[in-house]
Amino acid sequence: MKPVLRQALSGVRRHRLQTAVVFVIAALAITVGAMGGTLLVQTSSPYDRAFNELAGPHLIVTFDASKASSSVVAGTASLPNVTASVGPWATSGIPFEIGANKFGLLLLARDDPGGSLDRVQLVKGRWISGPGEIVVLRSFAIGSHVSIGDRITSLGTSAKPLLTVVGEAVDVDPSTNRAWVSRTELDTLRPKDAQQGYEMAYRFRSAATRGDIQADVKAIEERVPAGAVIAYTSYLDLKDSYNFNNSLILTFLLAFAALALGAVAVIVANVVTGSVLASYREIGILKAIGFTPRQVVMVFVIQMLTPALAAAVVGIPLGALAAKPLLDMAADAMSLPPPSALAPGIDALVLLLGLGIVAAAAALPAWRAGRLNAATAITTGTAPSGRWSASLHSRLGGWKLPRSVAIGAGDAFARPLRGGLTAIAILVGVATLVFASGLYAAILKFNDLFTSANYQVTVSRLGGFSDPATLDLLQGQPQTNLVVGDRELEVALPGQVEPVSARFLRGSSAQLGYRLAEGRWFTGPDEAVVGVVFNPYQWRVGQTVDVVLEGRPLTVRVTGACYCFFTLSMDWSTLAAVEPKAEPVNYFVQLRPGSNADAYVKSVSAAEPYFVAPEVAGSGSGFNIEGALDALVIALAVILAAIAGLGVFSTLLLTARERVRDIAILKALGMTPRQVSAMVITSACVLGAVGSILGIPAGIVLYNYLIDAMARVANFTISSSSLAIEINPLQLGMVALGGVLVALAGAILPARWAARGPVASVLNIE
Amino acid sequence: MLDNVNFGVSQGEFIALMGPSGSGKSTLLNLVAGLDRPTSGGIVFDGTELVRKDEADLARFRRSHVGFVFQFFHLLNNLTVFDNVLIAAEIAGAPEVSSRVRAQQLLNELGIASKARQYPAKLSGGERQRVAIARALINRPAVLLADEPTGALDSHTGEQVMELLAGFNRRGQTILLATHDAELAHRYSRRVISLRDGRLTADSGVKMRESGEAG
Numbered sequence: 007m008k009p010v011l012r013q014a015l016s017g018v019r020r021h022r023l024q025t026a027v028v029f030v031i032a033a034l035a036i037t038v039g040a041m042g043g044t045l046l047v048q049t050s051s052p053y054d055r056a057f058n059e060l061a062g063p064h065l066i067v068t069f070d071a072s073k074a075s076s077s078v079v080a081g082t083a084s085l086p087n088v089t090a091s092v093g094p095w096a097t098s099g100i101p102f103e104i105g106a107n108k109f110g111l112l113l114l115a116r117d118d119p120g121g122s123l124d125r126v127q128l129v130k131g132r133w134i135s136g137p138g139e140i141v142v143l144r145s146f147a148i149g150s151h152v153s154i155g156d157r158i159t160s161l162g163t164s165a166k167p168l169l170t171v172v173g174e175a176v177d178v179d180p181s182t183n184r185a186w187v188s189r190t191e192l193d194t195l196r197p198k199d200a201q202q203g204y205e206m207a208y209r210f211r212s213a214a215t216r217g218d219i220q221a222d223v224k225a226i227e228e229r230v231p232a233g234a235v236i237a238y239t240s241y242l243d244l245k246d247s248y249n250f251n252n253s254l255i256l257t258f259l260l261a262f263a264a265l266a267l268g269a270v271a272v273i274v275a276n277v278v279t280g281s282v283l284a285s286y287r288e289i290g291i292l293k294a295i296g297f298t299p300r301q302v303v304m305v306f307v308i309q310m311l312t313p314a315l316a317a318a319v320v321g322i323p324l325g326a327l328a329a330k331p332l333l334d335m336a337a338d339a340m341s342l343p344p345p346s347a348l349a350p351g352i353d354a355l356v357l358l359l360g361l362g363i364v365a366a367a368a369a370l371p372a373w374r375a376g377r378l379n380a381a382t383a384i385t386t387g388t389a390p391s392g393r394w395s396a397s398l399h400s401r402l403g404g405w406k407l408p409r410s411v412a413i414g415a416g417d418a419f420a421r422p423l424r425g426g427l428t429a430i431a432i433l434v435g436v437a438t439l440v441f442a443s444g445l446y447a448a449i450l451k452f453n454d455l456f457t458s459a460n461y462q463v464t465v466s467r468l469g470g471f472s473d474p475a476t477l478d479l480l481q482g483q484p485q486t487n488l489v490v491g492d493r494e495l496e497v498a499l500p501g502q503v504e505p506v507s508a509r510f511l512r513g514s515s516a517q518l519g520y521r522l523a524e525g526r527w528f529t530g531p532d533e534a535v536v537g538v539v540f541n542p543y544q545w546r547v548g549q550t551v552d553v554v555l556e557g558r559p560l561t562v563r564v565t566g567a568c569y570c571f572f573t574l575s576m577d578w579s580t581l582a583a584v585e586p587k588a589e590p591v592n593y594f595v596q597l598r599p600g601s602n603a604d605a606y607v608k609s610v611s612a613a614e615p616y617f618v619a620p621e622v623a624g625s626g627s628g629f630n631i632e633g634a635l636d637a638l639v640i641a642l643a644v645i646l647a648a649i650a651g652l653g654v655f656s657t658l659l660l661t662a663r664e665r666v667r668d669i670a671i672l673k674a675l676g677m678t679p680r681q682v683s684a685m686v687i688t689s690a691c692v693l694g695a696v697g698s699i700l701g702i703p704a705g706i707v708l709y710n711y712l713i714d715a716m717a718r719v720a721n722f723t724i725s726s727s728s729l730a731i732e733i734n735p736l737q738l739g740m741v742a743l744g745g746v747l748v749a750l751a752g753a754i755l756p757a758r759w760a761a762r763g764p765v766a767s768v769l770n771i772e
Numbered sequence: 773m774l775d776n777v778n779f780g781v782s783q784g785e786f787i788a789l790m791g792p793s794g795s796g797k798s799t800l801l802n803l804v805a806g807l808d809r810p811t812s813g814g815i816v817f818d819g820t821e822l823v824r825k826d827e828a829d830l831a832r833f834r835r836s837h838v839g840f841v842f843q844f845f846h847l848l849n850n851l852t853v854f855d856n857v858l859i860a861a862e863i864a865g866a867p868e869v870s871s872r873v874r875a876q877q878l879l880n881e882l883g884i885a886s887k888a889r890q891y892p893a894k895l896s897g898g899e900r901q902r903v904a905i906a907r908a909l910i911n912r913p914a915v916l917l918a919d920e921p922t923g924a925l926d927s928h929t930g931e932q933v934m935e936l937l938a939g940f941n942r943r944g945q946t947i948l949l950a951t952h953d954a955e956l957a958h959r960y961s962r963r964v965i966s967l968r969d970g971r972l973t974a975d976s977g978v979k980m981r982e983s984g985e986a987g
Contacts, residue, residue: 409862671846675860676835678828766802769846
């Protein structure tokens, strides 16, 4: 073993440049591997992870405090199917104001964020320690531009007390504007006529299906006075919501990680294989002095593993550091606690996989060379076999290209395996960027389809403010063109345990201009438009559907499919026929042309109604998906370009090293340094062009396959043609040009070295 | 290492540079070909000082004025015999048709026309050296530099190669040949320059001139 080790380590010292190249590429590969692996693991099943980390409940129930006392509510914890519970916490909806903005918050009186169930995790600041303090949701803080230390005014009482934001938190139910105050604080903030409630969180023995949850809710309802349960949220609803919201960004992250890993594996294999292939003569000499084939393999494996191990020491922590901002970004997008960037299992796996690829890539050619007899190995040396390159030369001869260009083009594939792997690395890079650009465009289009409805302001009614008063207020504004009332309910399906979400719209809802995938908008009672996203029963336009609304059976006909998040959208008359006293909770306001939505919101807020919370439509989400995707696409492009560029650099370096004699001959025959550079650069251009030209269709095929798979997984009924790849030819051309430029960048140093290389000393040594 | 080596070469001469290994023969040829640069002194070729030329100019000089035959042939293994010969003309930018005719003519003359489509790996040592000679001559160089052209060949093949070189010299080709074989040097060249440890120890041309002057 000692001679093997000595020979291997001396090889490391002797081939410093090659060792450095293997180190840099392996470090980059392991960095990307650790980053991709961490992203894959830490962002998959985000809801399940948050549910486990925060001990999420199966069900959160809100009780009417005027109908059930705290002790009655607490008594539900003893129901037979309940395995754990927490609460009750006093709760109340309170209007607030910060600057000119008004908003409603559902306050919970909770002194401790911890506990065995439904924990709240602080991501910034601290928990409340007494009166005058409030902790808000992270998503709310981002969306409303509220920071720690800001003071917000409670509008619930005439005293208008000020609360200081002391913390930002996440919990498993980020969908509402929840906030936390101390137990003693809530009473001082609550308006006299506001509804007071209690919230309890439960886990049950059986809660796998919506049917189980409904049975659990029924048991709770039976334990408390009639009408005491005013609302409930099941973990299944939240999970669905997460899956939809996050499937796109997760798909992007996963695809990015998988493709980047594929690209680096190809490059590492290419570089290491190339380095060993370039050492055939050395292998022959080792055999001549008595090394066995196994020892030869060991020498090269150790020689390559040495820089790879050093690369792992650098790459793994770097990968974790690089993953952190992306994990935080994804967590912010999902309103989930940011996961740790440390994933020891993945790091160990990446280390083993990285070293395994390097060892295999070194062992295979060394094993092949080790089996040659010593004389053949020495004679074979490092020269390319020549047939492929020669055939390309002769084909290019007919094109009347300058000889240096023709030779360079032939040299690109002088070693078909190495040239092929390098072109594949560029192909993977280009395909990934085409895929990323396509997905990026699709997500923006998707976003646009769902946010294209023509209303500018949404208004929510808070507390006891009435529907007629709200309507009067809104219609009294001179800028108001149209007000459409909205109420969201669940409708049951005969014979099915899973209800679906339905939205009832009052007013000329057709004028809101929701985008239709097919069919027409509803025009009267018993007609419905189905959403393309949550359509679990795959209803189609023209179909009649039996539903149960507020306990009464109803048959509705599907007239169209819209880019809406609700399964069913129906006219108010359909609800009114069943529940005449029903009132909208939200209002969509379409403004007259030329009106300013911000000014409108200020005007409505200034009209004194503490209990109305208007906001500019679409301003609620603080997460900038375009910005995040921009950052991801740029990060992806930079990493893949670096990997592919280094791959080209390594290939050309090895080729130049192998062809040092040929290059010296050409120079002796009168080839100028510039012509030598042109020859090397042409090789790079050919590799880049082949990779780019094949990468574009590969990226399109990959995109079409993945977008279809994604739509299937998410249960979308959007035709895949509506999300067909939409990258303009100029963009595709830029990506292809990028592939060639990356190859050129990788060729600069090898070209310079080749041009400046010695002649006499090379040709006189044989 | 060469030290204080001064001599001139006239058109049509066949000069043998002779000396043991390490005497500086190859270094001298490399300097004449512009493949290497002297630390001091100069090399004047047809009135032009080579030392002042940059790399690109030296490359252009080699294309048009020098043909080089190496001991180990130094053919390009991925090109056919014909392309190995033609490539020197292509690098020099010579017209394609006339270059092809010239390449074919040289291969005929050197007796390897039948090997034109073969790759160097399939050729014998003597055949490879003939290809190298054809390549060196395709641009009609002012001087043919041959560095131990028979060093890697058996004696019979070596003699054949020397006969070929002598034949080209008889038709006016200036040749500067490096060899350590005194017998070959004296048999084929009309002037022998001896080198030892980088110094010029004898130049039969000078003797001849001196005896001519004396006579």
